[in-house]
Amino acid sequence: MWFNIDPRSSMPIYQQLIEGVKGAVAKGTLTPGEKLPSVRELAGQITINHNTIAKAYQELEREGIIETLRGRGTFVAEQRMTLSREERKQVIKGMLERMLVEAHYLQLEEEELLEILEESVREWYRERREQT
Amino acid sequence: MWFNIDPRSSMPIYQQLIEGVKGAVAKGTLTPGEKLPSVRELAGQITINHNTIAKAYQELEREGIIETLRGRGTFVAEQRMTLSREERKQVIKGMLERMLVEAHYLQLEEEELLEILEESVREWYRERREQT
Amino acid sequence: MWFNIDPRSSMPIYQQLIEGVKGAVAKGTLTPGEKLPSVRELAGQITINHNTIAKAYQELEREGIIETLRGRGTFVAEQRMTLSREERKQVIKGMLERMLVEAHYLQLEEEELLEILEESVREWYRERREQT
Amino acid sequence: MWFNIDPRSSMPIYQQLIEGVKGAVAKGTLTPGEKLPSVRELAGQITINHNTIAKAYQELEREGIIETLRGRGTFVAEQRMTLSREERKQVIKGMLERMLVEAHYLQLEEEELLEILEESVREWYRERREQT
DNA sequence: GTGGTCTAGACCACT
DNA sequence: GTGGTCTAGACCACA
Secondary structure (H helix, E strand, O other): OOOOOOOOOOOOOHHHHHHHHHHHHOOOOOOOOEEEOOOOHHHOOOOOOOHHHHHHHHHHHHHOEEEOOOEEEEEEEEOOOOOOHHHHHHHHHHHHHHHHHHHOOOOOHHHHHHHHHHHHHHHHHHHHHHOO | OOOOOOOOOOOOHHHHHHHHHHHHHOOOOOOOOOOOOHEEEEEEHHHOOOHHHHHHHHHHHHHEEEEEEEEOOOEEOOOOOOOOOOHHHHHHHHHHHHHHHHHHOOOOOOHHHHHHHHHHHHHHHHHHHOOO | OOOOOOOOOOOOOOOOHHHHHHHHHHHOOOOOOOOOHHHHHHHHHHHOOOHHHHHHHHHHHHOOOOOOOOEEEEEEEOOOOOOOOEEEEEEHHHHHHHHHHHHOOOOOHHHHHHHHHHHHHHHHHHHHHHOO | OOOOOOOOOOOOOOHHHHHHHHHHHHHHHOOOOEOOHHHHHHHHHHHHHHHOOOOHHHHHHHOEEEEEOOOOOEEEEOOOOOOOOHHHHHHHHHHHHHHHOOOOOOOHHHHHHHHHHHHHHHHHHHHHHHHH
C-alpha cells in the first residue's frame, strides 16, 4: 500500500490517511484519474473503523485532492492552481519557520542547513521524476 | 511579549506556549539564564489559566529548554548538544518531507522552491545575528 | 487492584500510580497488550480525580511503559531494551548507594547485608516466575 | 566539601543536604564527635539561604544523626542501635523493591543483578574501611 | 512569591 | 466511551 498507518501515533488516524494520500499524489505514486479503494475495501485491508476512513475521504474531497463520482467510486482529482506566486511563497515560508527553530536546537549553522535542504530537495524531485 | 496565543487555534494552548518559548530562544529573544515570567504572572497577563502555563513549562523543562530552580522561578537553560551530525540531518529531512508535499500542491518547481528556501534561511539567520 | 494508593503519603498520588503500574508490569501482574482501566473508570474505583489518573498515564506513556490507542484505551506496551550493559550497571549502582547509606545506620555488616540482598532478590524473581 | 548541592535537581536542597551529611557519616568522611560548619559558615560557602540549611540541621538532629550543643556548635552524634535484626531486614527489603522494579525494565537477569549487587557492596565497604 | 499537586466540572476530538 | 485540554479555585512545600 502507498501509506503507513500507525495507531500508536499521536496524529489522528484519519489525518495520517490524509497525509498518506496527499503524499502519494505529490510523489506521483497516485496519479490524477486513478481510482482509490472504496471506504469498505480499505477498512477491510487495514483494520480501521470505516467512519475514520470516510472522514479522511471527506476532508480530502473538501481540499480538492480527490473526487467522488456517485456510484462509480473515488478518484484522484486533476490539480488546480489557486494561489499567486507571492502567496505560495508565504505558505512555504510559514512552514519553514518551525524547521528553522528546530535547526537552532540542533545547532546547525546556516551553510550546513542550506546544504541539507538542497540535497533533500534535489533528491525528492529526482525520485518524483523517476516515479512518473 | 515574545509570542502569540490564539485560543481559537486547534493547536492546544500549552503547545502554542511551548513553540513560542522554543522559537524565542532560537531567535535569541530569550537568552540562556534569563528569567521567564512566573506561572501566575504570565497567566494574568495573557488571561490563561495558570495550570495551562505550568503544563507548558513542565514540558519545556523535560525537553531541557528551561530549568526551574525550586522556589526561585524558571529560567532559560544553557543549551546542550546531543545528536550526531547524521542524526540531526535525519531530523531535518523528516521535517522537510511535509513541506515538499505541500510544495507539490502549490506546483512549485525545484528551482523555485530552492530559491525560496535559500532566501528564507538567509533572512532568518540574518535576523538572529542582529538580535544577538 | 494491582496497587495501593495512600493519599496521606508525601509522594504525589500520580507518582504512586506510576510506580504501581511499573511495579505491576515488572512483577508480571500486568502483561504487554493488556488493557488498563480507563481514566474515568479507575478514577471512580479509587475515588481520585480523573485528571490525576490522566497525568500518571501520560507520564507512563512518555516512559514507554504503556501506549494509548486513540479512542480505544490504554494498553501495556511491549518492552524495549535501550541501555547497554555498562549503562544498566551504573543505574543500579546509583540506586544502591542510598541503600548502602541506610544499611550503615542500621549497623548492618557486609556479610549480613549481602545475605539479605541475595535472599530478597531470589524471592522476587521466584515470585515473578510463578506469576508468569 | 563532602557533599554536592544541585539547585536544578528536583530533590529539595534541604534534603540534598541531609543526604549529603548522612552519606558522609556512613562513608566515614565525617566521624562521631566531629564538628560541622555552623549554619552561617555553610550559607556563606555554598550560596544557599540559611533557612534552608537550618531546616536540614533540624531534621538531622531529629533523626539523631547530629547534636547541637548550645553555644558550642553542631557535632556528629554517636550512633545508637534501635531496630531489631528482623526490623532492619524489613527496612532493607522495602528499599530493595524499587530497585528490583527498575532492574526489570533494564532487563537484568537474576544472576547478573546479584553479581552487580555483590560487586557494589564489596566495593562500598572496602572504601569505607580505607576511609576509617 | 515560586512551582507542584489536586479537585470538580466542562467541552472536544477521535474511534 | 476513550483520552486530551482547559478553567477556577484550593492547599502545600520550598527558598
